[in-house]
């Protein structure tokens with residue numbers, strides 16, 4: 072590669088269609104974009120504009136109907152389900168609107184889980200999980216179950232879980248939507264701080280102008296199309 | 302993919318998540334598994350009881366003179382084995398048979414006429430001459446240690462009192478109850494029974510210490526001494542092998558006894574083999590009509606039969622043999638029938654439990670779609686997810702199965718304690734109901750493996766569906 076600093080994500084003409092009986096829903100239409108390493112990118116747009124769908128495509132959770140996607144030098148649109156699983160496990164982290172922690176696991180075990188998937192030795196993963204929980208400010212809550220924590224605390228655990236494998240990219244679909252605005256701001260600040268520390272790229276979808284205002288790179292979606300990228 | 306202990310732990314926690322539902326499922330598996338094991342134990346007991354009863358009556362193999370089995374019954378003399386002692390030694394010393402052998406004995410089976418001189422009643426009868434102590438060992442063959450009917454208190458009136466026969470009492474015999482009724486032995490015997498050695502003066506008292514234990518139905522379990530004395534006798538006649546005048550002798554009645562079957566009870570007089578041989582072959586060495594081979598284990602029947610066949614072939618012996626289940630095909634028919642019933646119940650229960658687990662697993666997975674999507678997003682492979690869910694189903698089966706084993710073991714003890722006695726078909730005395738669960742662990746293994754297989758099979762489909770789900774679709778449920 073001649074480019075000295077290739078982008079982390081290069082998407083070309085990404086499309087996703089859903090078939091609903093006779094009707095075809097074009098959730099994402101021919102989106103091309105590129106995202107730098109370590110960027111803090113926010114996707115915004117009205118409801119139904121295809122933010123989540125695009126995020127799922129970028130997170131290798133869904134296969135595009137057409138188009139190509141390259142993440143960290145890997146042509147992910149060509150990978151098998153198994154290879155994609157391994158790719159997600161090593162390279163990507165996810166943060167969800169409703170936190171999606173494993174309810175039977177404690178905060179610490181939730182953060183350890185991605186390392187179990189990646190076969191990190193147990194003692195090493197314990198140390199890393201503890202450090203990670205400390206850095207999200209939950210060092211005192213490691214043995215709490217998700218039901219024993221507030222939404223903000225749960226989302227902090229989720230952030231720790233998403234980052235513990237030191238992924239290239241963390242994808243977050245409306246991470247503040249289930250939180251009050253003050254907590255949402257804290258969570259955003261935390262993500263910024265961790266992005267700065269780790270150099271991990273974040274792609275966040277949101278309705279929230281507060282979130283959108285913190286973007287280094289803004290993507291505006293409308294009717295499945297990219298309306299602005301800058 | 303994930304170290305297994307942790308998966309195990311996670312699966313257990315997931316089972317603990319909906320306690321009531323998991324407990325209900327585990328209980329259902331436990332009851333089915335326990336029920337299956339108990340039913341299996343009952344079947345096993347039935348098989349063994351009938352096997353012991355059959356082998357106890359016929360031995361494992363009976364060796365006859367060639368043609369006896371087809372035609373010999375009408376003319377036992379023509380089909381008798383004259384060199385019993387030599388043949389017995391020959392078989393006992395065979396290196397193949399010897400280690401498997403429990404005992405070899407001989408018997409004479411013949412038909413004749415019997416008259417009771419007391420009542421002048423007479424009847425045809427089937428005579429069975431045996432070696433008394435050897436015959437007793439055959440009758441008591443009990444390798445499975447299931448409870449011996451003769452030791453049950455409720456059977457005391459039948460089995461107590463003097464032994465049926467005695468090695469030293471050559472002329473003594475025992476008469477089946479039905480035959481005794483025909484010969485009107487009961488009433489007169491009681492009246493006639495002399496009490497030479499006993500001091501009890503009353504004729505009304507049961508002759509418990511008397512030599513003749515005819516009044517066994519009222520007998521107390523008391524002292525049983527085999528005092529010699531004048532006993533009521535029967536006159537018997539048989540047609541001699543060479544024709545001419547019938548041979549006659551008499552036997553003293555030691556006891557009236559129930560027999561394994563009604564048919565036998567109505568016809569059989571059992572006596573000392575030497576007495577029978579002398580009656581049929583006066584002045585000749587001991588003859589038998591059948592050599593009875595009793596083995597340590599029924600499993601060796603076929604091996605010993607094959608060995609006997611090769612002995613017969615190589616030494617040109619004029620002999621044939623029959624296996625115990627050929628002599629009494631009832632065993633095979635019964636095991637086949639009960640075996641089919643068992644298989645049917647087994648399959649029914651397995652299918653029922655499979656549906657139950659399927660139902661639990663399906664709803665369990667439906668409730669966790671969001672979580673499943675999350676796991677897949679984090680990089681758990683389809684196979685990894687499938688294995689995780691299968692492990693949960695397997696653990697349900699494992700826990701349920703283990704509880705089932707405990708239930709079955711407990712059931713075994715309880716049935717023992719309850720002391721259920723009944724008279725099984727075709728037998729004339731009480732038997733104690735048992736379920737051979739602990740003594741025949743194969744039924745436990747069967748039921749346990751059934752629960753495991755069942756839980757795996759019924760988890761497989763829901764787990765597979767979940768693992769194939771689109772990640773985005775699953776995540777929508779979070």
Ligand SMILES: Nc1ncnc2c1ncn2[C@@H]1O[C@H](COP(=O)(O)OP(=O)(O)OP(=O)(O)O)[C@@H](O)[C@H]1O
Nearest residue numbers: 089091096097098117118119120121122123124125
């Ligand atoms: N599984 C699906 N089947 C059919 N149509 C779908 C499916 N998923 C999304 N869509 C459609 O695709 C379009 C984009 O949906 P998407 O969820 O990406 O929008 P969004 O921008 O995330 O909206 P919101 O802000 O409400 O979350 C919508 O019209 C939606 O109805």
Ligand SMILES: [Mg+2]
Nearest residue numbers: 122123124244
């Ligand atoms: Mg959305």
